[in-house]
Amino acid sequence: MKSEVIGSSAGGLSSGAVVVAHELKAPLSLMRQLALSLELEDDKAGVKRVGDQIVATSERALRQVNDLLKVARLDDALFEMEPVNPRAVCDDVVSELWQLFRFNRRELKIDYRNRRHLVVANRQLLHSVVYNFCLNAMNYGGEELPSEVMISDRKNGRIRVAVRDYGPAVPTRIWREIKDGFVNRPLEIAMRPGSSGMGLYIAAKFANYMGADFGLIRHRDGTSFYVDLQISGQLSLV
């Protein structure tokens, strides 16, 4: 992993590596507990439910590891830009995450308002951006209202892909860092496993690679994280 991912070195182990270890400790601990608790289950439905939770938790952790590996390889220019249908990408993410949201007693819905344009992006990276926005919303969104994946047209020839949550306000320090485009390290939204802001850091890196604007809007009752992507000149075939 590259030094910009890792951050400053401290105590022989970089701070970024410590954050990554901290992030992965949470799903690993949960998977271990879930696996051990299987012996308490005496019916098939219960065993299946626990199995599904283990799979969902492990998939989330694996995706995070894969995203970090992608961040480390961005400089190798392996990710080609192409015309991408943002609706298809968002549909994939929602389909992938609905079960994890369900296990977290959360909901995720979609709100597409754009005309059917393609954007210039890398499909894998855009998928990761939306995925990480959604995970962030799952962790911080309120319980009453579902988080929303939104796509809308912008006046400047761009399309905005955003995820809106109804959780507590993002701390001013974090908001300022993102607003100023200074996302060179995981942002500590809260000092607990799974909340290092690693997902936002990954999303910012990928957005920057795709030439997209990355930002957030603070609402009275939540936050929207977004990327504004250039519309592709190629006509949408969808």
Place this chain on the structure above:
Amino acid sequence: MRIFVIDDDRMWEDYYRRVLRGYDLDFFHDGVAAMAEMDDVRPDLVVLDLLLVGPTGFAILNEMRSYPELASVPVVIVSSVELRDELADDYGVAAVLDKSKMTPRELRACVEECCCAA
């Protein structure tokens, strides 16, 4: 026995429901909501994570200890944070369990012991 479980990671809620089956569980995902409920209801036991969004588990613990009616409520800390063994004595908690090392049986046994003593 009424147990308040304070843990902001919702993925753990189902786990607690299964491991502590038979107990009357109330779940809280932040300390503010838990403390607000404690104004009305005195739990028999609190299972508390430490690293929370908003007030930390330590803040909740200090708050509880500042109210006479809540000061004696037994607290079991269940957290991913590696803690000194003396923490249980320092904060007067009944037990400290490490999420990455405990077993479901240990958790249940710990809760049973606290509830019997209460």
